[in-house]
Amino acid sequence: MREERIERRGKGQFGSEHVATVTLPASFNDLFPHFLVEPDDEYIVKNKPVTLTCRSTPATQIYFKCNGEWVHQDDHLIERNVDPATGLPIMQVKIDISRQQVEKIFGLDDYWCQCVAWSTTGTQKSQKAYVRIAYLRKNFEEEPVGKEVALNQEVLLHCHPPEGVPPAEVEWQRNEHVIDPVSDPNFLVTADRNLIIKQARLADTANYTCVANNIVARRKSSPATVLVYVNGGWSTWTTWSACSAVCGRGWQRRSRSCTNPTPLNGGLACDGQNVQKSACTATCPVDGGWSDWSNWSECGVDCSMWRSRECTQPSPGTGGKDCQGIDLQSLNCTSQQCLQTADGVEDVALYVGIVAVALCLTLILIVVVLVYRRKKEGLDADVADSSILTTGFQPMGIKPSKPGVWIPRHRAPHPPGPRSGPCARSKNSHLLTIQPDLTTTTTSYQGTLRSRHDGTTHTGTAKFSMTNGPLLDPLPNGSHHTLHNGKITSDPAEFMTRLSNQTYFKTLPRDIANTSYGTFNFLGGRLTIPNTGND
Structure with a gap:
């Protein structure tokens, strides 16, 4: 292995600065390298280059190979x-x-890179990292389409986003607001990016948009209008109406309305008629009619008899009118069974009322007479007997001017006898000496007079007798009459007897044109004749 010494100052993974050499310690010569960091797929956005990183330990060399060629x-x-x-x-x-x-690079394969690490023991290759140019096309391969769906119907909106690298992610919006299936379970976004509305609600009527975005761009589909409509439904039928005819054949109807539910958002109207008619026959009303009167009943104890009739010919029916008038009639009667003496409570009340009214009228009449007589007391005088013109004037009331005067009681008349002796004379002898007092012991007289010449007394003075007619005839102007009296019977007892026996009065008839006024007592009086100037 070629040994190479490279010095490089740098900052390690853990922040320490050091000088690294390619020479490995003898204890690490038997280890294969392994990768701490392998290159990942990268996307070139627009014209910005991407960086691939590879890290290995223990490694003496690391090189990249892209599309099969060493870099x-x-x-x-x-x-x-x-x-x-x-x-x-x-x-x-x-x-x-x-x-x-x-x-x-053209073809089916993408641009890829891979790093290879060496150690004294051998080599190790990392995973391939693909480098692609990122993009997102403008047009959706499939956009959602608006729909009209019935209430509670399932709705499926398709969306195939535009082609892009990396593939675009999709989200759905309802009226520009992102739909979150977690918060509203009525929505569901499928794996192929379609939107499902499980049960369409009226509130789900809206514009729906499919939004696609990746690291390059963000694209929106055309809005799809979802209209949730409600088809109309019939309400229940109403009850049948009354028959249109009062009597005979007619018709009746019933109705329903398209309100269960009411059509909304272009929903279908109810199919069928909303009104039904049916023929009907109404029973004619029958007005009631009176039957004949029954026979009169026997005369009862209440002195009445009865007869009746009924509203049965015909009886009223089906709304007909009742009979007009009375169904029971009574009539007063008399018979052996009629108890005339039997008075009911009503008769007693009637009789009591009549008696009370009669008593009231009687009392009122008495009061009126008393008041009338009091008013006329000073003008009217009653003459007790016609003998007042022959022997003396009889007063209506005697009010002695001196106390102790004996007033005779009224007693029945009796013929003169032994009782009219000297004793009687002695008791009444004082009356012969009482002089007439025309101011105190007097009685007023008012009435019409006329003359009646029946003869003359021994003194030559004319005497008058009392009749029911006037005492005096109208006298010519300038003439006058003087009534002389004061002569009493020679027997005082007989005079007092006659005086005491006068227990009734006679009122002379009135003659307004010839009314005379007089004042009398038992020994004499004065009579005034108007329109003559004489008394």
Whole structure:
């Protein structure tokens, strides 16, 4: 083996500077070299050269061979180091491959390079490293195509990226957003770079793009629109409507709507009719009619009899009208069974009401009479008897002017007898001495008078008798009458008896045109005749 001494200063793998020689220690002469670093495949991007590296230990020499030919020794960059842990020599070699070198190779084989390491024991070859020119064509071999799919249908979008070295990687985008099958399991990217939508949803309606990229370029396919449509579905039928005819033949209908689901995104409308009609026959309504009146019932204890009728000829049916009117009729009656004395609660209430009304009316009438008489008390006077014009005036009330005067009680009349003796005279003799007091013990009289000349007394003074007519006839202007009285019977007891027996009164009839006013007591009085100026 040719021995060669090369000195090279450099920085080893582990950072130490040293001087390496090709002479190996005697203890390493029996070792075969092995590679610590073998060359890898490389891609030339545009015009940038690539570097291949090969490292081996223990090695005395390392050279590259490309496409079966040795690379010139001057094109190698050699670096020698010693492993501080084992003390074994380490040799590293690098070469550069340009685009021109690769382009000179034509054929089916690619441009490749391999390094060979030597030691005192033998040689060792590394793996082949292929050097290719990287590129990515512009046009996709197959672009995804838009589709219209039904809801929940599976969707398959194909994508064959453009030819390129190295082969392009593919990703999918939905409306410019990268699809991540991990976060959304409804998507799946197959090994041949196709996209599968397992069950199309309404939200999956979008534009889908296939994106291819490698170390050279990035390419996008034309967007493919996926439209997820919804075919319409019929709702359930409604119930049949009422028959259109009230009486006789008609029709009825039912309907349904295309809303289960409603067509969306160009989905198919429901197939079929949304309305159905069917013939029907409606039963005619029957208005009710009265039957004949039944016979009158016997007269009952409540003095009434009854008869009835029913709404059965015909009975109302199928919405017909009921009979109008009463179905029970009563009538008052009398018979042996009628208990006239039997009064119900209603009769008692009626009778009580009638009695109460009668009592109220009676009380009202009494009050009115009393009020009326009080108002007329000062104007009307009652004449007790016609004898007032012959023997004296009888008063309606006697109010003695002196206390202690005996007032006779009313007693039945009796003929003069022994009782009208001196004792009676002695008790009433004071009446003969009482002078008439026309201001205190008086009774007012108001009434119409007319004259009646039945004769004259022994004094020549005319006397008048009481009748139901006027006491005096109308007197001519300027004439007057003077009533003289004061003459009492010679028997005072008889006079008092007559005075006490006057228990009733007679009211003279009224004559407004000839009304006289008088004031009287039991011994005399004054009578005023209007329109004459006399009294």
